[in-house]
Amino acid sequence: MGYVKWSYSVLEHFCHDVFRAFGFDETQSKEIEDVLLTADLFGIESHGMQRMVRYHKGIEKGTIHPLAKPEVVFETPVSAVIDGHNGMGQLISIYAMKKAIEKAKTSGIGMVSVRNSNHFGIAGYYAKMASDEGLLGMACTNSEAIMVPTFGKKAMLGSNPIAVAMPAEPYPFLFDCSTTVVTRGKLEMYNKMEKPLPEGWALDKDGKESTDAPDVLSNIVAKRGGGIMPLGGNKEVNGSHKGYGYGMLCELFSSILSQGVTSDKCCTFKDKTGICHGFIAVNPAIFGNPEEIKRHFSEYLEALRESPKADGAERIYTHGEKEVLAKKDRLENGIQVNDNTMAELANLCEYLKLDFNSYFKGYQLQKDSKFFEGNY
Amino acid sequence: MGYVKWSYSVLEHFCHDVFRAFGFDETQSKEIEDVLLTADLFGIESHGMQRMVRYHKGIEKGTIHPLAKPEVVFETPVSAVIDGHNGMGQLISIYAMKKAIEKAKTSGIGMVSVRNSNHFGIAGYYAKMASDEGLLGMACTNSEAIMVPTFGKKAMLGSNPIAVAMPAEPYPFLFDCSTTVVTRGKLEMYNKMEKPLPEGWALDKDGKESTDAPDVLSNIVAKRGGGIMPLGGNKEVNGSHKGYGYGMLCELFSSILSQGVTSDKCCTFKDKTGICHGFIAVNPAIFGNPEEIKRHFSEYLEALRESPKADGAERIYTHGEKEVLAKKDRLENGIQVNDNTMAELANLCEYLKLDFNSYFKGYQLQKDSKFFEGNY
Numbered sequence: 001m002g003y004v005k006w007s008y009s010v011l012e013h014f015c016h017d018v019f020r021a022f023g024f025d026e027t028q029s030k031e032i033e034d035v036l037l038t039a040d041l042f043g044i045e046s047h048g049m050q051r052m053v054r055y056h057k058g059i060e061k062g063t064i065h066p067l068a069k070p071e072v073v074f075e076t077p078v079s080a081v082i083d084g085h086n087g088m089g090q091l092i093s094i095y096a097m098k099k100a101i102e103k104a105k106t107s108g109i110g111m112v113s114v115r116n117s118n119h120f121g122i123a124g125y126y127a128k129m130a131s132d133e134g135l136l137g138m139a140c141t142n143s144e145a146i147m148v149p150t151f152g153k154k155a156m157l158g159s160n161p162i163a164v165a166m167p168a169e170p171y172p173f174l175f176d177c178s179t180t181v182v183t184r185g186k187l188e189m190y191n192k193m194e195k196p197l198p199e200g201w202a203l204d205k206d207g208k209e210s211t212d213a214p215d216v217l218s219n220i221v222a223k224r225g226g227g228i229m230p231l232g233g234n235k236e237v238n239g240s241h242k243g244y245g246y247g248m249l250c251e252l253f254s255s256i257l258s259q260g261v262t263s264d265k266c267c268t269f270k271d272k273t274g275i276c277h278g279f280i281a282v283n284p285a286i287f288g289n290p291e292e293i294k295r296h297f298s299e300y301l302e303a304l305r306e307s308p309k310a311d312g313a314e315r316i317y318t319h320g321e322k323e324v325l326a327k328k329d330r331l332e333n334g335i336q337v338n339d340n341t342m343a344e345l346a347n348l349c350e351y352l353k354l355d356f357n358s359y360f361k362g363y364q365l366q367k368d369s370k371f372f373e374g375n376y
Numbered sequence: 377m378g379y380v381k382w383s384y385s386v387l388e389h390f391c392h393d394v395f396r397a398f399g400f401d402e403t404q405s406k407e408i409e410d411v412l413l414t415a416d417l418f419g420i421e422s423h424g425m426q427r428m429v430r431y432h433k434g435i436e437k438g439t440i441h442p443l444a445k446p447e448v449v450f451e452t453p454v455s456a457v458i459d460g461h462n463g464m465g466q467l468i469s470i471y472a473m474k475k476a477i478e479k480a481k482t483s484g485i486g487m488v489s490v491r492n493s494n495h496f497g498i499a500g501y502y503a504k505m506a507s508d509e510g511l512l513g514m515a516c517t518n519s520e521a522i523m524v525p526t527f528g529k530k531a532m533l534g535s536n537p538i539a540v541a542m543p544a545e546p547y548p549f550l551f552d553c554s555t556t557v558v559t560r561g562k563l564e565m566y567n568k569m570e571k572p573l574p575e576g577w578a579l580d581k582d583g584k585e586s587t588d589a590p591d592v593l594s595n596i597v598a599k600r601g602g603g604i605m606p607l608g609g610n611k612e613v614n615g616s617h618k619g620y621g622y623g624m625l626c627e628l629f630s631s632i633l634s635q636g637v638t639s640d641k642c643c644t645f646k647d648k649t650g651i652c653h654g655f656i657a658v659n660p661a662i663f664g665n666p667e668e669i670k671r672h673f674s675e676y677l678e679a680l681r682e683s684p685k686a687d688g689a690e691r692i693y694t695h696g697e698k699e700v701l702a703k704k705d706r707l708e709n710g711i712q713v714n715d716n717t718m719a720e721l722a723n724l725c726e727y728l729k730l731d732f733n734s735y736f737k738g739y740q741l742q743k744d745s746k747f748f749e750g751n752y
Contacts, residue, residue: 065628074664077484078484078662081486081664083380090640108454108455109485111485111658118480144512149680149692150692153684154684156432156679173628177617179618181608198613206687207685208688209739230621231608234686237574239553239558241693245551245553248551248695252540252542252673258507259664259669264676264683274726284633286452286455287455287489288633292635293632295633296632297628300638301653304532306448307525307530307532308529308601309527309528309583310529310610311529311582313528313583314527315527315618316528317622320623321618358741
């Protein structure tokens with residue numbers, strides 16, 4: 001499998017036309033493409049152009065309703081519950097995080113829980129919306145069940161990422177991680193490379209550890225059992241119950257407080273996924289001088305980066321640093337898209353009657369490109 | 377090393393007299409002993425009677441100031457910053473969580489960040505204070521540096537536990553875990569048993585994986601380098617950066633928002649530890665009918681417990697279940713205290729001029745009991 005590089009503007013132009021063709025207006029299209037391309041700029045390739053197929057298939061199948069509008073169904077000065085009515089996850093989530101930010105600016109804290117949404121892309125995008133406004137931000141989402149609880153053999157939680165962002169110098173703290181040991185995207189990568197999975201990642205249909213990527217993935221798609229381990233693996237001795245617990249916290253702020261669909265039932269419906277999100281924004285000014293808090297935090301982050309390295313290690317990162325480095329690189333050197341994804345984009349162009357070659361000039365589709373068999 | 381069992385009332389009587397002798401009043405003594413003995417009842421032996429020596433030594437050395445009173449130094453309707461003035465961690469924390477609960481009841485959410493406190497025992501105690509009142513509760517604390525950040529060799533974060541509790545039937549959800557793969561207490565247990573550490577737990581002074589408990593512990597005490605890995609180990613492939621990130625979230629809500637002492641500097645002072653905490657209480661009623669939310673959550677917890685077990689596994693737990701089972705057992709069958717801890721309690725009685733034998737009738741101190749060499 002090969003890669004091709006495209007400039008940010010080529011991909012932006014393409015995405016914009018795609019979402020306009022799906023029926024989204026100018027503003028909506030810009031919002032969706034910004035979430036998608038930020039993932040690619042941050043080096044989180046699994047959640048950028050690679051995921052376009054998921055939105056394509058979701059709209060085609062009818063689990064994403066492009067014309068739906070999010071509705072506030074419960075509200076207080078510090079909170080809201082939003083019903084997404086199965087619209088596009090990115091649009092619902094930007095709306096919801098804006099509401100959390102507005103509440104944090106007027107009341108100090110805003111907590112918003114969302115039900116009946118769809119995949120929202122990278123959680124970090126929404127957490128960063130808050131830190132861009134000088135606030136502490138949190139975003140999380142549940143999703144189709146893929147995490148097997150400690151001692152179980154059936155996936156009952158999603159990859160359930162939690163992201164937290166906080167203003168700092170020279171760049172914000174941005175933590176954005178699934179609560180599984182890895183995401184499904186990583187398993188798909190190993191599958192495409194035809195390599196065995198690293199130990200401590202996945203379980204077969206009987207709940208036993210497995211390094212067989214095609215088997216694990218096909219079991220997940222067919223819901224035969226097995227899945228990905230929580231952060232900490234599948235044994236208590238390495239903290240499996242902790243990763244499982246963080247997955248539960250994600251569920252709490254998304255599907256529980258909104259009274260939405262829990263991960264064990266997400267993506268089992270014909271006309272919706274039922275995916276739920278949680279968003280929190282906190283104004284640091286409710287704890288003191290925000291500039292002093294920011295300085296205090298920045299000093300600690302600097303101390304971490306400057307602390308002694310393990311033998312053989314070159315650098316200690318703080319969270320959000322890699323994203324800043326990746327963005328600089330991608331804007332200068334282009335965004336890598338793999339040949340399989342290019343085939344998916346060609347298929348999308350056919351569906352929407354867009355001219356693939358007018359966007360991706362000179363690119364030849366690879367004959368051996370395969371579509372990944374997934375649930376969208 | 378052997379064990380002896382005592383009834384709850386024997387230990388309660390002993391603890392009460394100890395804290396009265398240290399100068400705490402009736403109410404204060406009851407508060408401290410309840411936090412301590414709840415750890416033993418919950419089966420978290422490392423944080424119960426075993427930790428008495430830490431409070432004894434802290435008061436003796438002057439890092440815990442028994443007469444100090446917590447002071448609110450910043451406050452809004454949804455938040456507060458408290459300076460603990462280096463008092464007893466349990467008293468400061470009960471005071472702080474009560475304030476968060478009060479704010480959650482009037483404003484929907486209460487967030488309290490605390491600086492200049494001391495070890496507060498189990499984080500879960502304070503989270504549960506909120507769930508006992510029908511609220512979602514969160515508690516976290518930083519502590520003496522023991523977690524080595526990914527690619528580092530010097531401990532820069534504490535074991536940084538995060539606890540979250542939420543009302544549910546038949547018992548509340550109660551998640552309470554360090555963000556390191558294990559706590560120092562577990563290393564101490566392996567040291568006492570003279571067994572090698574499990575793989576994936578600890579690092580030597582050069583940042584290389586080590587299973588040598590005495591070496592790792594003596595390096596920690598002497599601050600020569602090394603320590604415990606974050607949840608997820610010391611490699612990105614198993615999610616080391618995730619555990620390190622959760623440790624950072626703990627730091628954010630404790631030492632950063634309160635502008636207190638970060639873990640890398642905690643316990644390096646003569647007259648204080650500088651330990652910081654964070655407490656959050658959220659009223660589920662700001663999201664809808666609390667009873668419906670509770671029912672929805674309880675159903676999901678039940679589905680998790682009833683989901684198919686891995687081959688060879690007998691039971692899937694939800695967080696907080698083991699604590700309920702342990703409490704029932706300890707109240708019926710007594711609380712186990714090891715012989716080394718008994719020697720520490722005898723030493724404490726000598727210091728406070730209390731009659732050890734009047735509490736622990738018929739117990740013979742073991743001649744080979746050793747005190748653990750630690751930093752208190």
